[in-house]
Amino acid sequence: MKRTREKVPVIDSDIHNNLPSGDALAPYLSDRWRKHHETIGGRGHSGGSYPRAMPNAARHDSWPPSGLPPGADLPFMQEQLLDAWDIEYGILNPLMGAGGQLNLEYGAALARALNDWQIEEWVKPEPRLRASVVVPYEDGELAAQEIDRRGGDSGFVQVLLIARTAEPLGRRKYWKMYEAAVRNDLPIGIHFGGSGGYPISGAGWPSYYIEDHGGMPQAFQAQVISLVCEGVFEHFPTLKFALIEGGFAWLPPLMWRLDQSWKKLREEVPDLKRLPSEYIREHFWLSSQPVEEPPKREYFDLLLEQLNAREKLMFATDYPHWDFDAPDRALPTNLAPDVRRRIMADNARELYRL
Amino acid sequence: MAKHVVATVDEIPPGERKIVELEGRSLGVFNIDGEFYALRNSCPHQGGPLCKGRLTGFLESDAPGEYRYTRKGEVLRCVWHGWEFDIKTGQSWWNPERMRVKSYKVDVEDGATVTSGLEKGPYTAETYRVTIEQQYVVVEIA
Numbered sequence: 001m002k003r004t005r006e007k008v009p010v011i012d013s014d015i016h017n018n019l020p021s022g023d024a025l026a027p028y029l030s031d032r033w034r035k036h037h038e039t040i041g042g043r044g045h046s047g048g049s050y051p052r053a054m055p056n057a058a059r060h061d062s063w064p065p066s067g068l069p070p071g072a073d074l075p076f077m078q079e080q081l082l083d084a085w086d087i088e089y090g091i092l093n094p095l096m097g098a099g100g101q102l103n104l105e106y107g108a109a110l111a112r113a114l115n116d117w118q119i120e121e122w123v124k125p126e127p128r129l130r131a132s133v134v135v136p137y138e139d140g141e142l143a144a145q146e147i148d149r150r151g152g153d154s155g156f157v158q159v160l161l162i163a164r165t166a167e168p169l170g171r172r173k174y175w176k177m178y179e180a181a182v183r184n185d186l187p188i189g190i191h192f193g194g195s196g197g198y199p200i201s202g203a204g205w206p207s208y209y210i211e212d213h214g215g216m217p218q219a220f221q222a223q224v225i226s227l228v229c230e231g232v233f234e235h236f237p238t239l240k241f242a243l244i245e246g247g248f249a250w251l252p253p254l255m256w257r258l259d260q261s262w263k264k265l266r267e268e269v270p271d272l273k274r275l276p277s278e279y280i281r282e283h284f285w286l287s288s289q290p291v292e293e294p295p296k297r298e299y300f301d302l303l304l305e306q307l308n309a310r311e312k313l314m315f316a317t318d319y320p321h322w323d324f325d326a327p328d329r330a331l332p333t334n335l336a337p338d339v340r341r342r343i344m345a346d347n348a349r350e351l352y353r354l
Numbered sequence: 355m356a357k358h359v360v361a362t363v364d365e366i367p368p369g370e371r372k373i374v375e376l377e378g379r380s381l382g383v384f385n386i387d388g389e390f391y392a393l394r395n396s397c398p399h400q401g402g403p404l405c406k407g408r409l410t411g412f413l414e415s416d417a418p419g420e421y422r423y424t425r426k427g428e429v430l431r432c433v434w435h436g437w438e439f440d441i442k443t444g445q446s447w448w449n450p451e452r453m454r455v456k457s458y459k460v461d462v463e464d465g466a467t468v469t470s471g472l473e474k475g476p477y478t479a480e481t482y483r484v485t486i487e488q489q490y491v492v493v494e495i496a
Contacts, residue, residue, distance in 0.1 A: 053436060060433040061406050324434050329400040 008337075009345040010327045011354060012090040013287045014191070014244050014316035015081070015129070017122055018056075018071035019096065028113035028120075036106055044100035048164055048195025050209035054322040062320030070320035074126060081319045082128055085327045088345060089354045091157060092118055092131050093191050093244065099137045099162055100195060107136035108146065115150050123155040130352065132160035132189055140176030147177065151184030157352040158187045163219040163246060164194035170223075170230025178236050185238075187285070187351055190223060192216055192245035213323075220246035221254055224280060228258065231271030233279045241284050242351065245318060248286040249294075252306035255280050281308060285351050287316040288343065289325040300332060310339050314348040356495050363462055363489040366390070369427055373405055377495055381405070381458065384441055386428055391441050392458040392493045393430070398446070402434030404455060410438070412447070459494040 019025065026034050054060065058070035062080065066073050082090060094114055101107030111134040118131035133156045135143035143159075150156055159181050167173060169190070181188050193216075199205045202218050220243050233239065255277035262269075262276050272279075286307070294300050307313065315331075317324050331343065348354065360374045366385040373382050373395060380395035382405025395405035411426035429447070430439045438447040444457035465488045 059402075060408065061403060322434065322436065324402075326400045326402070326434075 008341050009088045010085055010315065011345040011348040011352075012081070012085075012087050012317045012319070012327075013242070013314040013348045013352075014289060014318050015077075015090045015092050016071050016319065016321060017074075017077070017092050017094050017118070017129075018069050018320075019117075020068045020072040025110070025113040025117060028116045029109060033106060033109035033113075036103075037110075042097060042106070042110075043102050044097055045102070045166075045195040045197040047205070048193065048200055050200075050212045052209055052322065057322055058320045059322050059324050074122065077319070078126065081317065082126070085317075087128060087327070089348070089352075090129050091189075091348070091352065092122055092129055093160055093189065094118060094132070094134060095162070095191065095193065096134070098134050099160075101136065104136055104139045104142060108139070108142045110134075111136050111146050112149070115146065115156070119150075119153065119155045130157045130354070131155050132158050133186065134160050135177065137161045137174065137177060138166050140174050143174075143177040144180035147180035147184055147186065151180070151186055156186065157354070158189045158242060161188060161190045162194035163190050163192055163216065163223065164196040164198075164200065165223075166196045168222055168226030168230075170226030170228070170232050172230075175232075175235070178232065178239055182236050182239055187240040187242055189242040189244050190220070190246070194219075216245075217247045217250045221250060224251070224254065224284065225258065227283075228276045228279045229269050229272070231269070233283050234271050234273060239283065240351065242287065242314070243284060244287040244316065245289060246286070247290070247292055248288065248307055248309070248313060249292040249303055251280070251284075251286065252303070281312075285312050285314055285347065287314050288330065289316040289318045290323045291325055291330045297332060304339070310342050312347060313343045314351065315344045357461075358493050358495065359490045360392075360493050361491045363491060366491060369409065371405065371409075374493075376493060381493065382430075383460065383491060383493060384409075384430075386441060390460040390462060390491050392460045393439070393441065393444055394456040394458075396455070397432040397434065397437060398453055398455055399432065399435060399437050402432050404430065404432045404439065407431045407433045409441070412438075459496070461492045461494070462489050463492050464489055 029037055056070050062070040064073035064076035081087060096114055098107050098110035098114055101110065114134045122129050123131050133147055133150050135146045137143050147159055200212055201215050258276035262272065266272060358376050360383055361372050366372050366383060368385050368387050371382050371384045373380060381392050382395050383390060383392045393405055395403055397404040408431050409427050410429045410431055412424050412429055414422045414424060428441050430441045439455055444455045446453040
């Protein structure tokens with residue numbers, strides 16, 4: 001079997017770096033919050049994390065020889081990911097739960113520590129990496145403060161939220177955060193996961209992780225609908241969102257349905273001046289992993305066209321997680337060269353200004 | 355067709371494996387209860403290093419609440435996405451007709467016969483000489 005691979009640049013829009021140990025953030029916390037961190041620790045809503053068959057949700061071969069957890073060893077990440085696939089840039093999305101803390105001030109302290117740690121221990125030693133501003137997103141003002149504190153640093157390329165929030169993201173409690181993102185000219189990434197205090201599906205609590213993994217688009221759909229219908233893009237016409245690890249095949253039919261609803265119901269949302277799909281096409285980018293695998297190749301081609309994937313889809317590996325996508329194997333081999341190039345690198349390059 | 359000596363029998367005890375390079379490809383050679391099997395170390399899904407995966411069994415169910423765990427140690431799960439392959443045939447669990455990993459013929463041969471008619475493997479002639487009473491695992495690349 002001969003496979004010809006044209007060499008294209010690769011930008012990985014979803015990498016998960018991890019803390020080497022529980023006390024790794026200690027140097028980045030103030031005395032007050034270090035004491036809290038050591039003696040009390042975190043408390044978020046529970047129930048959102050279903051047990052995975054894979055420890056740490058990681059590829060079995062991603063446990064570094066150093067004994068550190070997957071994603072915590074920079075030289076091993078360089079070897080296994082950045083060098084192995086010749087990745088030009090990688091976007092770090094650390095998932096340490098700062099945004100979901102019920103103690104909002106502690107969440108803000110954790111976010112500050114995580115952001116400083118990302119720059120000091122990842123972006124400075126490895127110029128291919130870029131960081132995401134972790135924020136305590138359930139408090140718009142605290143989140144805005146953190147965006148203003150770090151958003152001017154060129155090491156950060158987006159603000160990072162988790163998909164299951166306490167309220168739909170169009171709600172006004174989040175708008176201070178959007179003002180700050182616009183002020184700092186940063187897109188907002190929304191990543192798979194989270195516990196907002198509600199059942200993780202629209203119909204209650206499911207039994208299995210496969211239902212969580214396969215059903216995650218529900219949370220993303222709720223966020224897209226809310227952001228559009230609450231008029232966020234009329235108020236923040238330059239605000240951009242990246243939907244990360246939420247799938248992408250579901251977006252075209254959602255646009256069709258919303259447009260159809262809007263034609264009948266637009267009196268209810270007079271702030272919306274255009275078809276919902278027009279806001280969506282203008283303001284949302286999507287990451288590719290895990291690439292959905294339709295049974296027929298022609299379905300995939302249609303999907304890319306319906307999605308405007310040439311402009312909006314961004315390749316991601318999700319390293320070191322178990323559902324990792326390989327840069328040379330995740331997308332069909334006979335994709336048009338310019339489309340491949342845009343999905344593999346240029347769409348992310350433009351959104352994140354790399 | 356070329357035969358390659360890849361290990362002594364003692365080197366791969368039951369339940370263990372050895373990853374070898376033969377003719378430019380990476381293979382995993384497995385010992386399942388004394389029988390040897392070899393598979394290409396590349397998952398047909400996305401090219402992950404399949405043969406570094408865990409050896410498990412099949413969990414099957416005919417009805418809710420009824421479970422059977424069978425063929426323990428004979429099912430290889432890819433290190434990346436957990437796709438399951440029957441180590442004896444290379445067939446995938448979810449699509450055995452169409453999705454399979456290349457498997458290779460493996461024999462165990464005595465030291466006395468193993469030195470004739472083989473491609474040079476990782477064992478040198480000197481090794482054969484000093485351990486000629488050993489049994490060797492031989493993989494055939496078709």
